[in-house]
Amino acid sequence: MQFKSLVSDPSSFETSPREIEEIAPGVKLLRRAIFQLSALTAFCAIANSKSNLAGGFNEPLPTNRLTLEELIAKIRPEATQLISSIEPDEASYVARMAHLLSQSAELEKYRNFPGGEGWTMEPTAFVPPILLYQIDMQPGAKIDIHDHRYHNGVLCVQKGEARLRCFEPFVTENEPNSVQWNPLAETWPEPGVEFTLQRTRDEVIRVGATATLTRTSDNIHELQAGPEGCRLLDLFTNFKPIALSMRIKWNGEFVDEPKGLCRVSYIAPDHIH
Numbered sequence: 521m522q523f524k525s526l527v528s529d530p531s532s533f534e535t536s537p538r539e540i541e542e543i544a545p546g547v548k549l550l551r552r553a554i555f556q557l558s559a560l561t562a563f564c565a566i567a568n569s570k571s572n573l574a575g576g577f578n579e580p581l582p583t584n585r586l587t588l589e590e591l592i593a594k595i596r597p598e599a600t601q602l603i604s605s606i607e608p609d610e611a612s613y614v615a616r617m618a619h620l621l622s623q624s625a626e627l628e629k630y631r632n633f634p635g636g637e638g639w640t641m642e643p644t645a646f647v648p649p650i651l652l653y654q655i656d657m658q659p660g661a662k663i664d665i666h667d668h669r670y671h672n673g674v675l676c677v678q679k680g681e682a683r684l685r686c687f688e689p690f691v692t693e694n695e696p697n698s699v700q701w702n703p704l705a706e707t708w709p710e711p712g713v714e715f716t717l718q719r720t721r722d723e724v725i726r727v728g729a730t731a732t733l734t735r736t737s738d739n740i741h742e743l744q745a746g747p748e749g750c751r752l753l754d755l756f757t758n759f760k761p762i763a764l765s766m767r768i769k770w771n772g773e774f775v776d777e778p779k780g781l782c783r784v785s786y787i788a789p790d791h792i793h
């Protein structure tokens with residue numbers, strides 16, 4: 521995620537006019553347009569839909585939700601156990617964390633940290649090995665494509681909606697550079713070296729919905745806020761203190777649209793967390 525500029529008033533998106541009619545003008549959701557939620561998170565999305573989706577952007581969250589302290593108390597022991605496991609089951613872990621995040625109350629914001637153009641990224645809790653951010657995105661704001669090294673992540677939509685596109689390296693005999701992408705072996709293509717990604721998800725996530733990534737699945741993604749902006753909780757679980765995200769160079773074009781293939785290269789570290 522790029523640190524570009526300080527947003528003057530991230531809360532202003534709540535009252536901004538609907539300037540953008542589409543999440544990505546001229547772009548259709550061609551693959552996996554339906555939520556790919558686990559049964560659990562799908563249930564949560566449905567359960568929340570009555571009070572949030574129908575009620576709109578400013579609808580208060582239901583009561584009896586988890587405070588920040590309760591969240592941390594539940595998450596941290598599991599996180600510690602996960603990263604000390606010989607064969608960590610990240611998929612199960614992020615699914616459980618997604619359920620917990622979907623139960624979170626609206627958390628207090630202490631200050632507004634700069635994120636990028638049109639969005640802020642508030643570090644709400646930094647209790648190693650976990651970090652919890654609140655991301656506020658103004659209508660149409662975009663978090664450019666990036667990866668997640670040495671950590672997994674869970675997103676939960678608290679307000680509004682966002683388009684989420686995820687990618688993984690496309691590995692074939694003709695794609696030797698993509699083979700270098702092996703997070704568990706801690707190898708990646710060098711910056712500037714082109715390799716091929718394949719789109720794995722393209723969907724709109726709305727209030728109550730969650731999305732997960734692990735070190736090896738859906739690890740590369742980009743986000744674009746919907747017409748009313750959005751607020752997201754973003755939970756990182758770091759396997760190492762050097763956890764970071766890398767920016768990725770992509771012209772936004774697909775070399776094979778039906779297969780969702782695109783050519784990219786790493787640029788530089790985005791941020792370390």
Ligand SMILES: [Fe+2]
Nearest residue numbers: 521666668741
């Ligand atoms: Fe991310």
